[in-house]
Amino acid sequence: MDLQRAKRQKHKRNRQNQGSTEMKEKKTHWKKLHNPDFIGAYAFQPNEEIIATIHSASVESVTGSGGKAEDCMVVRFNESYIKPLICNVTNSKAISKVAGSEYIEDWQNVAIQLFTTEVNAFGDTVQAVRVRTKAPKLTKPEMNAAHEKWEGMIKSLAEGNTSIESILKHYDMSKENQILAAEQVQTLTKTGEIVENA
Numbered sequence: 001m002d003l004q005r006a007k008r009q010k011h012k013r014n015r016q017n018q019g020s021t022e023m024k025e026k027k028t029h030w031k032k033l034h035n036p037d038f039i040g041a042y043a044f045q046p047n048e049e050i051i052a053t054i055h056s057a058s059v060e061s062v063t064g065s066g067g068k069a070e071d072c073m074v075v076r077f078n079e080s081y082i083k084p085l086i087c088n089v090t091n092s093k094a095i096s097k098v099a100g101s102e103y104i105e106d107w108q109n110v111a112i113q114l115f116t117t118e119v120n121a122f123g124d125t126v127q128a129v130r131v132r133t134k135a136p137k138l139t140k141p142e143m144n145a146a147h148e149k150w151e152g153m154i155k156s157l158a159e160g161n162t163s164i165e166s167i168l169k170h171y172d173m174s175k176e177n178q179i180l181a182a183e184q185v186q187t188l189t190k191t192g193e194i195v196e197n198a
Contacts, residue, residue, distance in 0.1 A: 038062070038074070039083040041116040041127030050114045051136045052085075053078040054095070057104040062086060078109070085114070085129060094131035111136050143171035145180060154181060158188045 027045060036042070044050065060074040073087045075095070085091065096102045099110045113136040119128045143153065156162040164178060173181070187193070 054107045091131045094133045097133045140172045143173040157185045
């Protein structure tokens with residue numbers, strides 16, 4: 001009788017393992033179908049990490065699945081396709097490290113990297129969104145004479161509305177292109193026209 005019970009339990013475990021394998025192969029998390037208002041582990045593909053740029057952080061009233069409203073810190077992103085993050089203490093500390101400041105006003109336009117990991121919560125092991133404690137490595141677009149914003153950049157430089165240092169915060173620009181830009185700014189200042197090869 002114990003042998004039959006052991007066989008039934010083994011058969012039950014095998015069916016459960018098959019079910020979990022099938023779930024891993026399927027890439028649509030069930031919570032995604034309910035369109036929650038905030039980002040969660042459901043929004044990530046397996047092993048995916050998301051880079052997001054902080055737009056704001058503030059306290060907002062958040063209504064949980066049980067209908068109870070609670071004040072929570074919510075981080076919203078510049079990327080409109082990324083849902084806001086309800087930011088707990090762990091993630092707040094990580095953002096502080098990336099931003100170099102514990103003040104939420106200094107977090108605006110800071111890029112962070114989101115990932116999922118298993119945590120113990122509410123007596124269960126669940127997937128949770130976490131923030132990496134190091135800034136993500138971002139690649140900036142190349143600024144050169146063929147770029148659609150080149151002419152506007154030259155005009156802004158000539159008018160004193162921006163600087164090469166400011167532009168280099170947002171774009172990669174070779175030394176040759178920096179020299180070309182300086183020459184074109186000088187020509188524009190003298191003649192009022194942008195000349196391709198100053």
